[in-house]
Amino acid sequence: MDIVFNNNEQSCCNGDVALQEDASYTGHATNESVLQQIGEKQELLQTISRRQIAFTGHVIRKGRLEELCLSGRVQGKKATGGQKLLYLNQLKESTGQCAIRDLWDANLALNKPAWMSSVYARASVSSAAENSVDCHLGTNWFHGVCSSTAENDRSPWIVIDLLGQYEVHNVTIYNREDDFSERLHDFVIEIYRTNPSRCSEASAVICKVYSGVFGLTGNVQCESAVLGRFVRIWKPTTLNYQDVLTVCEIEVYGIRPDSCAPTWHQGVRGKYLLSPGAATFPQQSMVTCFHLCVMSETCVGANYNGGSNECQLISQPKPTDTVSSNQDWVFFGDDLC
Known part of the structure; x- marks a missing residue:
């Protein structure tokens, strides 16, 4: 139905x-x-503010002419324009936000439900999936701040539920830095509209296919904006039984689609x-x-x-x-x- x-x-x-x-x-x-009936009020002004924020964040992330028009700045020693950041200052005042970054760079994955294909078992070190969405940016696995799948998991993955349908633009990944960082390699970032763990018929749209060793920390831009609720990082091929999937933090960035869509x-x-x-x-x-x-x-x-x-x-x-x-x-x- x-x-x-x-x-x-x-x-x-x-x-x-x-x-x-x-x-x-x-x-x-x-x-x-x-x-x-549900005890909520109409919040037209808040809706307008959210759309202003989404638009501004989308424009400024481009880093080109659109950013110059809003910020009045160009790269170099001498500032340009008369009133710097006038539009952004007005936006900050109307929305009550303190930092410009807070206006659009909300991490959609923060403290959201997360789970993995398996969990590395070691009594003294936590490797749970929730470690990668807790905003703890430590990258030493032995401190219990990373998420790791179990050995012999030959197709490991981790899923984050954004608790809402979002237009996903990019994903920032913090890799393990103390050792074995090369294990984060050749992975796929997939976006699902339906829960892939509860629905075998769920189909994914590819955000990015990453080839090679990832490095320590980096931002992965989707090939194009992808609408969905569930973000899955999947390593389809492992080199040996110890080639586990380890990530220390995952940040997902995007915007809510138009509420009238x-x-x-x-x-x-x-x-x-x-x-x-x-x-x-x-x-x-x-x-x-x-x-x-x-x-x-x-x-x-x-x-x-x-x-x-x-x-x-x-x-x-x-x-x-x-x-x-x-x-x-x-x-x-x-x-x-």
Whole structure:
């Protein structure tokens, strides 16, 4: 069952929702009524600020004429222009941000769920996947700040759930520096819209195929911007049984797509995701349940029980969450298929 939220410019104002299965059904609810149910307010000014920030970050990262127009600076000893960084100063004031870097360089991977194909087992040193998304930029593996797969894992990978669909532009990787840095080589950065660990049918779009030994720290630019929620770094070939995948920190940068762009999700009948902390809303219609999720900035999935009309909104799914089967339930989101 495909569930389509037609959030294009025409329907963005009235919030039409269509469920497509054997037949289509359209339910209507105003944005105001939905926001009242989930306890959120309309934040037009914040939306405008976010779009200003995304635009500014996109332009300034280019480092060419567009940056000069905004910053009023050129390379050299003598500054150019009269009022330096006027536009950026106004943007900082309106958004309340202190550092210009904070406006657009938000690390999308920071403290997000992460997991690996295997975990290197050593009692005295942590090699867990979450080490690579904790903002600790140490690169000595023996300090327990890196993530490593197990020996004999001949196709190792690590996945980060961004908890939202983003347009990914680049990925910064911190390699192990104390020893064996050459093990980070010949890898692929893939972007998935659907969870590749829970859905065998999930298809990847390639951000970058990296050939050779990576080095210590570097920024990997995607060949083109890629839309997705799950970022996977995969080493398809290992040289020997000790050629593990080790990364000490991963930073992912990109922007949210336009909120009025069409959002496509799939509904999975007969399954639901047991996610602790899910918000429960009793006595809701299926349309309203899924609409509540779309209207919330943090919701990434929903369980709906057609028998009890119970709606569960999921914001923080974990790789350890379990999947249960029950024909009364429908799961909506990108975690199952």
